[in-house]
Amino acid sequence: MPQLDFNCDLGEGCGSDAAIVPLISSASIACGGHAGDVASMRETVALCQRHGVAIGAHPSFEDRTNFGRREIALPPAAIHTSVSVQVRALAAVCVDLGAQLRHVKPHGALYNLAARDRSVADAIAAAVASVDPSLILYGLSGSCLTDAGEGAGLRVAHEVFAERAYEADGRLAPRGTPGAVIEDLDASLAQVRMLLREGVVVARNGTRVRLRADTLCLHGDRSDAAAFAAALRAALQAEGVQIRAPGGTP
Helix, strand or coil, X not given: CCEEEEEEEECCCCCCHHHHHHHCCEEEEXXXXXXXXXXXXXXXXXXXXXXXXXXXXXXXXXXXXXXXXCCCCCCHHHHHXXXXXXXXXXXXXXXXXXXXXXXXXXXXXXXXXXXXXXXXHHHHHHHHHHHCCCCEEEEECCCHHXXXXXXXXXXXXXXXXXXXXXXXXXXXXXXXXXXCECCXXXXXXXXXXXXXXXXXXXXXXXXXXXXXXXXXXXXXXXXXXXXXXXXXXXXHHHCCCEECCCCCCC
């Protein structure tokens, strides 16, 4: 039976976390950059513990005004420091609650920049390794970030998206461009089924792009995120996929 991680970004104050967590296998928790504080981290970690969901850190550019979705020009050393501080903040919460931090996944503009800029990707990978070299680094499938993670000796998870459109080079279509966010559930499910059956997505220009899929992401800040999560889980199960976090956590 094929296995796939189903992850969602949580702890961002969007109000749907309690409904989403029972449906997923791993969660990336905001840890102070674009959203989140100690109270929200504790609440989200505890929620994941109750449902056996693997816990990850979701560091970002420190930009709450723009929800971490605006690129900020920073030297790699500053990115390393910022990511380290954010991941360690969540790690401390996990230690206090007796939970295990399993992975790190950058958020928003930092994620997309790391996907194409190797110096940024290397800074993030080095920061993750400095916190705990056993952590898994989640990155856009086939990107600079997954390459940097492997180069730093980390385990990596190649990530694909249920409700984001792709460009012909395998990158995500930038938010704000036509069709960048797939709003229609049926279209999203069709993209997921193609990934599962053929290992490809159809880019906005019609190109078929081959992708490795270790983990499937749903954005938790959608207004319909809980309903989307339920539909995606049902579709995965209908395809005979065993939903498990990397490393074996169901």
